[in-house]
Amino acid sequence: MATLADVARRAGVSPATASRIINGSPKPVTEALRARVLAAVEELQYVPNAHAQQLARNHRSAVGVIVHDVSDPYFSEITRGLQRVATEHGRLVIICNTYRDPEKELEYVELLRANQAAAIILAGSGYHDEEFTRTLDAKLRVYQATGGHVAVIGRHEHSGHAVIPANEAGGQLIGAELFRLGHTRIGVVAGPRHLTTTSDRLNGLRRAARQHGRKLSARQIVYADFDRSGGASATATLLDTQPDVTAIVALNDSMAIGALAVLRERGIDVPGRISVTGFDDMPIARDVTPALTTVRLPLADMGARAMTLALQPPEPLNTPHIEHVDAELIRRESTAPPPPDPR
Amino acid sequence: MATLADVARRAGVSPATASRIINGSPKPVTEALRARVLAAVEELQYVPNAHAQQLARNHRSAVGVIVHDVSDPYFSEITRGLQRVATEHGRLVIICNTYRDPEKELEYVELLRANQAAAIILAGSGYHDEEFTRTLDAKLRVYQATGGHVAVIGRHEHSGHAVIPANEAGGQLIGAELFRLGHTRIGVVAGPRHLTTTSDRLNGLRRAARQHGRKLSARQIVYADFDRSGGASATATLLDTQPDVTAIVALNDSMAIGALAVLRERGIDVPGRISVTGFDDMPIARDVTPALTTVRLPLADMGARAMTLALQPPEPLNTPHIEHVDAELIRRESTAPPPPDPR
């Protein structure tokens, strides 16, 4: 691997001069030398060692993003927004997948700190786990104390900047819509119990119920993984234990798609016999049949805003900024009034 | 930011000893000192500077992955497989999105080289561009010459290891299936012309046609972006210029989904009036209606294999290994025999 010294030697200049030319330092350098150095760079296919540069310059350049899983469309949309902004700022982004393991989340914060990340973005739901939350927060504070910026998406328990989607309001929108259509027996296909996203969305639903003089009982809610197969298994359970539901609220679109798959298998008409709703409005929500009624969250935009917050925090510095983002109900074909009561 | 020297000072030992304890070096150290150092680490919340370590140790630890776009399910599946293997090997993976800009691909190779990546994985289609291909190859060779490993997925023009999906055979499978069903007027919704993936899949289709004594004319093929909206617009064009097609072959699932959307809008029955096929078998292919007949590529597995190849190249070293992966026809509900000829 060619080093700067090699280039300098070949061009017959000092490493200092070579460095100045290669990095376009403000210090003026004769044209002749510049040409010689550039030629040497070309001949040796020299690329500066980024680690050595980072060490010598002592200023951070990369940014880290911690997500549950980039292959989940929810996160890949967010990531797309993040990346766009990071690239505009000339930042390299390091993506870390926790696969929903809180332990890994902690590890990755250390790893990013070790790698001198300029900022850490935490995307995805928090966990209902006091101890974990405290530990994570402590680590983040240490990171911030040494000049790191942190922004979180979709959780609120940390000291950094935050972009908070209206999960609760979204849940309420869904609930209101279903009650308005006349549904009374609703089943909920929920994500993991310990995720704050799950409980926030559920709370919105509960509030809508209360406003319509009803309430959600525990029997109506089935918890499972926040993905297609979780949605499928929870729906199967629900159909077996609460066979008379007329609407199934899935707490994200992936689960809703799992629900649709099970309903299709069992030959249950959607929305004729059972209405189904999702949450997030991922791109595919339009393409399943029937197209999903869901709540839109501007995911890519949320990612972009979080990155912006992390990269150029608004005044006053060191005061966490919280940006709320609205949810919007998207009516499509998977919802309709309930069928006339067979009883 | 606490440094190793700070820790050493606090524990009353030399930096050398501190380093040995923290990294669990083979050199034995008294238990008392170990405890003191570990305590200091804890108190100072010390995390070693990864760049300094990398510089001092002088051996590569990260691996880089260059993809078109992680938010595209095709790549996120591949990435999932890659990550799994990388994590098993304790490697940090740096994901780079080119957004299909060849220029960026070149830049990222440099960037990864600068960051001392142990391996570079190039995923995604190559480009039909002689000069670009040569330039890229030259860069990769330089990287390999300095001990870097490279593996490519889905292209064949480079000197590293390769995992090659049976794009052509897959195209042939689709073609054969359609001809077998009795289709004669087929339209192709293709990806960008300059991508090798497009031409490979098309060639398979052409071969199937030839075997059935037919051929594909240029008028039957519409090129567009390799995503949903590309699929939609190409399908619209096709329906306008070739209104009598009885089957639409989309060259990937995203495009097929776009095609289905347009057909649905126009009230055209699938597969009653027109059959539609995809390619890749992304998870959603089962969930659209009608479920897509497509060709399955084991994407996550391909990613895993590429990473394995890059991380522990099989003997003999320095000889590019090529692994071919099979394509499999998945019959679902989007294909059927053509309707009786109206003429």
Next chain:
DNA sequence: CGTACGCGGGAAAGCGCTTACCGGATTCCC
């Protein structure tokens, strides 16, 4: 009791780069 040896710990030399500082050669102005 003296020497050899093993063992735990420290001093110091780098890894590849940046950058403050310094110094020799021009140029400039009075």
Next chain:
DNA sequence: GGGAATCCGGTAAGCGCTTTCCCGCGTACG
């Protein structure tokens, strides 16, 4: 024409860590 100002380029001191080499001590042995 001489001293100051001005340029350009080089020298060297780090950035934070690892690791080789060496040294002093305690033990075992002759």
